[in-house]
Amino acid sequence: MQAKNIVITVLVLALIGAVAMLTLSNKEEATNPNIDDAPVDVLPVEPDGGIGDGAEPLSEVEQAERGNTTLIGASVSGSEIIAHHFGEGEKEILLVGGVHGGYSPSTAKLASELMAYYGTHESEIPSNLTLTIIPNLNSDGATKSGAAGRFNANNVDLNRNFDCDWSATGVWQNREVSGGTAPFSEPEAAALRDYVNTYDPAAAVVWFGAEGKVYPSACEGTPSKASVTLAATFASAAGYPAEAEFDAYAITGDMVNWMAKQGIPAISVLLTTHEGSEFEKNLAGVQAILNAYAE
Structure with missing residues (x-):
């Protein structure tokens, strides 16, 4: 009888051990599932705009980081040079005023x-575009008349001071x-x-004064078809004549060239006078360019 009890006890202990081992094995499988069992339609999320649910294209990330303004540099006297951004598109149109400071204050006035x-009419900027305006490149000159x-x-x-026929x-x-x-010895030009070079705009308009004409750009050659088309688009909408080239005197180190x-x-858009901004004419020209570069 005693021997029979011993055998029963051994069998019970063996059964308990087997149940414990089976339970432990199931826990390990739950903790470390086979990689082959993972859902095949789950994609990794990459913050730099690769593949993945919720990832943004890199350009949109950069746009968000840039914000509404960019400090692009400073003048000789230390005044900040600011670029202002409107819209959220990946393609950028650049407008520049105030290159000749107080000699042509109309250009900085127009840019402002x-x-x-566009601060109150941003909906007029096509969704694929960002409009960037640098209103006063030569702030030091703006203090003089x-x-x-x-x-x-x-x-x-x-x-x-730019690197074209300098x-x-x-x-x-x-x-x-x-x-x-x-070339680019001056901090304003370098900025x-x-x-x-950083943002590679799709097109640019730079205002000067004063002649009331529009010119395409070229460096050591004839203007590109894209530049000629840009000039014609702006001039037609704004009501300015478009000229083939500026030949009144030799130009060296020109920005648009x-x-x-x-x-x-x-x-280059040369306003009619040094004082008047001709806002309505130039707004029509800018909007025509925005529409031309829309998707």
């Missing part, structure tokens, strides 16, 4: 008026002007260069 307009206001604090004409001595009308000590060298369609 365009900023005010007349011919003295054309130049920056180093007495350099910024529109002679010369240390340029020409403006019938006088010599400084083009700087080298614009760096911005353009440098942009052409970078493969960017760019135009």
Whole structure:
């Protein structure tokens, strides 16, 4: 009888051990499932715009990080140069005013008026575009009036300081002007260069004064078809004549011609006077370009 009880006890202990081992095995399988059993339609989420649910394209991430304004640099005297952004599209249209400061205050005035307009009419910017406005590239010159206001604090004409047919001595009308000590020697020109190289705008419009005409851009050659088309589009909508090239005197180190060298369609719009912004005309020109670059 005692031997029979011992056998029963051994069998019970063996059964308990087997149940315990089976339970432990099931827990390990639940903790470490076979990778082959994972759902095949689950994709990884990549924050840099690769594949995955909820991932944003890289350009949209950059746009969100950039915000509504970008500090692109500072003048010789330390004044900040700001780019203002409207819209959230991946393709950028760049507008620049105030290159010649107090000599042509109409261009900075126009740029500010365009900023005010698109600040309350952003819906007029096509969804695939961002409109960027740099209203006052030459803030140091803006503090002076007349011919003295054309130049920056180093007495350099910024529109002679870009890397297209650059010369240390340029020409403006019938006088010599400084083009700087080298291409982009001036911080204002270098700031614009760096911005353009970073964001690669699809097209650019730069305002000057005063002639009431629109010109395409070219560097060491004829204007590209895209530049000619851009000039014609703006001029037709704004009511300005479009010219093939500026030939009143030799231009060296020109901003829009440098942009052409970078493969960017760019135009010079010369307002009719140094004081009047001709807002309605130029708004029509800008909107025509935005519509032309819409998807």
